[in-house]
Amino acid sequence: MPTGSLNAITDVPGVRVGQTTITGDGLNTGVTAIVPEGWEGTLPAAVAVGNGYGKLIGTTQVEELGVIETPILLTGTLSTFRVADAFLTWLLDRDPHATSLNPIVGETNDGHLSDIRRRPITPAHVHAALDTASSALPAEGCVGAGTGTAALGFKAGIGTASRNLPAPSRAATPSAVAPAPSRAGGYTVGALVQANFSGVLTVLGRPVPAEPIDADGNSCMIVIATDLPLDSRQLGRLARRAIFAMARVGSDYAPGSGDYAIAFTTSRTPSYADHDLRAPFQAVTESVEEALLNSLTMARTTTGFQGHTAYAVPHDRIRPQ
Incomplete structure (x- = not known):
């Protein structure tokens, strides 16, 4: 399917990404x-859980009410609560x-390359990621929660x-008005991943x-954004496809893995028919697969905590022969 102009989650109108990176x-x-x-x-x-060996703060309220009421943050495992x-x-x-808020924070374990027990993330790091969020192309690879x-x-x-997809030609019900896309010609599905799995x-x-890298963790956080006019149940179906897409890049879905997907839409007027979900499902599968590959091809060899090294994938090994 065709990509958005940036080929990024920020192609979804109104979605911004900010990142704070800590190294050394x-x-x-x-x-x-x-x-x-x-x-x-x-x-x-909506949230989908492939394997729940992880932390995704705020999950139960999202499942109960079918909404998010905050941005979504990703970080390292032991820094989740800070x-x-x-x-x-x-x-x-x-x-x-406010007397009740439901912050959404997910994680994967970066303890192989980072001194995870130090829990070095401060409020300044968190606030900077939120305050500098931009609709520009997000940095990929060794940045932010993926460092x-x-x-x-x-x-x-x-x-x-x-991925971009056209507006459906049919309405959700015979009497309904076909949903109007917020982008001329159709809708957008975007994915952002924090890849850390075996x-x-x-x-x-x-x-x-x-x-194999001898490391704790083996998890993946996937965030799906769209402007499709979907309800929470339909977004749950998209989130499950996001976890399915991990298989396309070789995930073994290890028992110690925390594999989560959270999907949201910027539209508050659900009017999309279930029989039109084939294209959104394909858009999710393709965008997650490519986002996972981008997380690898944009990364660089890193030596970190106690001299542990993770090597970047050699590009010549993945080019067509």
């Missing part, structure tokens, strides 16, 4: 913030009357991609084996 002195970690326009008034959302607390401060500063992650035997990190790298069906 045995540290390779950070924060990635996905900030959709209109989050203050809640946006339809990030959530700093995030809560940022939210309270913007709503002086210290590895996947499929190679150095990985943050990756993103998008398996054998597979590129367009071709395995690219590597020595």
Whole structure:
């Protein structure tokens, strides 16, 4: 399917990304913030759990109410709770009357390349990622929450991609008005991933084996954004396809892996028919697959905590022969 102009989650109108990166002195970690326009008034959302060996703060309320009421943050495992607390401060500063908030914070374990027990992320790091969020092309690879992650035997990190799809020709019901896209000609689905899982790298069906990296974690966080007019149930179907897409790049879905996807839409007027979901499903599958590959091909060899090294995938090994 055709990509958006940036081939990134920020192709979805109103979606911004900000990142804070921490390196040096045995540290390779950070924060990635996905900030959709209109989050203050809640946006339809859903979570899918492939394997729940991880932390995704705020999950139960999203499942219960079918909405997010904050941006979405990603970080390293043991910093999750410090990030959530700093995030809560940022939210309270913007709503002086709030007595209940549901910050969404996900993680993967970057302890192979970063001194994870130091929990180095401060409120300043969290607030900077949120305050600098931009609709520009996000940096990929060794940046933000992906600074210290590895996947499929190679150095990985943050990756993103998008797909455009036309508006359906049919309405959701015989009497309904066909949903109007917010972008001329159709809608956009975007993905952002924090890749940190095991398996054998597979590129367009071709395995690219590597020595396994002896590391805790083996997880993946996937964020799906769209402007499609979907309800929470339909977004849950998209989120499940995001986890399915991990198989296309070689995930082994290890028992110690925390594989999560959260999908949201910037549209508050659900009017999309289930029988028209084939194209959105394909858009999710393609964008997640490419985002995962981008997280690897944009990463660089990194030596970190206690001299541990994760090597970048050699590009000549994945080019067509």
